[in-house]
Amino acid sequence: MTERDDRPRILIVDDTKENIDLLMEVFRDEFRVSAATKPERALKLAHAESPPDIILLDILMPEMDGYELCALLKKSEATRSIPVVFVTAVSEVMDSTRGFAAGAVDYITKPFHPPMVKARVKLHLDLKHKYELLESYAFVDALTEVGNRRRFDQMLESELNRAQRSGRPLSLIYLDVDHFKQFNDTYGHGAGDDCLRRLATTLSGMLQRSGDFIARYGGEEFMVLLPYTDEEQVWHLAEELSRVVDALAIPHVASGVADWVTLSMGVVTAGTDIHPSPRDLVEAADRALYAAKHAGRHRIERGFLG
Numbered sequence: 001m002t003e004r005d006d007r008p009r010i011l012i013v014d015d016t017k018e019n020i021d022l023l024m025e026v027f028r029d030e031f032r033v034s035a036a037t038k039p040e041r042a043l044k045l046a047h048a049e050s051p052p053d054i055i056l057l058d059i060l061m062p063e064m065d066g067y068e069l070c071a072l073l074k075k076s077e078a079t080r081s082i083p084v085v086f087v088t089a090v091s092e093v094m095d096s097t098r099g100f101a102a103g104a105v106d107y108i109t110k111p112f113h114p115p116m117v118k119a120r121v122k123l124h125l126d127l128k129h130k131y132e133l134l135e136s137y138a139f140v141d142a143l144t145e146v147g148n149r150r151r152f153d154q155m156l157e158s159e160l161n162r163a164q165r166s167g168r169p170l171s172l173i174y175l176d177v178d179h180f181k182q183f184n185d186t187y188g189h190g191a192g193d194d195c196l197r198r199l200a201t202t203l204s205g206m207l208q209r210s211g212d213f214i215a216r217y218g219g220e221e222f223m224v225l226l227p228y229t230d231e232e233q234v235w236h237l238a239e240e241l242s243r244v245v246d247a248l249a250i251p252h253v254a255s256g257v258a259d260w261v262t263l264s265m266g267v268v269t270a271g272t273d274i275h276p277s278p279r280d281l282v283e284a285a286d287r288a289l290y291a292a293k294h295a296g297r298h299r300i301e302r303g304f305l306g
């Protein structure tokens, strides 16, 4: 069995082989180091399937200077977030603001002190990690820890585009807890929060495929997005979700529908024949959910597009 290499990746770009060797020596223990002497090669490595976590970039190179290369990296969606640190001789730093304007995060000047170079690189990696973490929080619902509405909107748009490109169906389940106001009124808001957390964990645990996605869409409403899922499959899954929530048997004496917490659902499928907008899909699921509520709750209704 091969051991997983979790060390961060660093890309060193310099047209002088000796400079690359010098920096490789500094990083080889704790990093996975790759190097490029030409800008095209650097761009290729930066866009690879496993891109570098940080790039050390020489400023003066014959074909394309470091500023230009840095600007190209910052222009591309795929490489924009990789921190770039310029490594250069003091005499070459004629205008340090130019590097920052091109998108670099720092300068390291030669001759350098290896522990200092390492510490600065680690600092930038740490900042990048924290930034990514912060960014991910913007898409997570704080109470239930499933995706939030913003994330759902994003996912719906991209999955709908993908479904339309690939000619595969995409299904959506809009689900809502029945008489949740009465639940809060009977058991208290804290118990209501616990109930929502439990439902979110249970529902997300039921999603099998890697593309399946659940988000909290509103107070007691969730959306389940199911790529490559047709009418029959979504109906089957919705029934399964309803059964599993019934089996939790969370007491709800004031429900009037059952003695436990139940769900109503609207399901809709974007087939291969029509091309709805994200809004069309949500509205069709919403109409179906409304119909399920109207028909007595604790049931599933199918929505239709157009």
Ligand SMILES: Nc1nc2c(ncn2[C@@H]2O[C@H](COP(=O)(O)OP(=O)(O)OP(=O)(O)O)[C@@H](O)[C@H]2O)c(=O)[nH]1
Binding pocket: 143, 176, 177, 178, 179, 180, 181, 182, 184, 188, 189, 190, 191, 192, 193, 196, 218, 219, 220, 293, 297
């Ligand atoms: N505990 C808790 N309650 C919430 C949260 N978000 C929304 N709610 C409550 O959910 C309830 C939703 O009430 P309604 O929209 O009237 O719907 P309902 O009582 O579930 O009735 P139906 O949907 O028609 O079955 C409101 O009382 C909200 O206060 C939350 O984060 N925590």
